[in-house]
Amino acid sequence: MVNSDIDDRIRGMVQAFAGELAALIRESAFDTVRAALGESGGRGRRANASLGRRSDRSKGAKRPPQEIAKLVGKLRDYVKAHPGQRIEQVAKGMGVSTRELNLPAKKLLSQKLIKTRGEKRATKYFPK
Secondary structure, eight states: OHHHHHHHHHHHHHHHHHHHHHHHHHHHHHHHHHHHHTOSSOOSSTTTGGGOOGGGSOTTOOOOHHHHHHHHHHHHHHHHHSTTEEHHHHHHHHTSOHHHHHHHHHHHHHTTSEEEESSGGGOEEEEO
């Protein structure tokens, strides 16, 4: 009898420990995924934190005008330094997504500060 009571207590402690360990592993995995997706402030790509990423805003929220203006300036400088690149190359070089560059590129084109050659994905950007 005494052995079965001790065995039951040991089993209970082992199961509790295993449950806590599984919860910690799950939490660690979620943290890793969040960091990889850029939702926790720790960014895997360069320049992301300085550009005010989506993790700083709720889903669907607009970017602040000063953030867009900052990105417009960085895009203009990048295109001057690297003429003839496609938007995918520019985005990779700047460490941002192509989606984030859509509005800044449109603003620069409308202000005639950059020009393009080509169509669709073959569009290349040049300074004016």
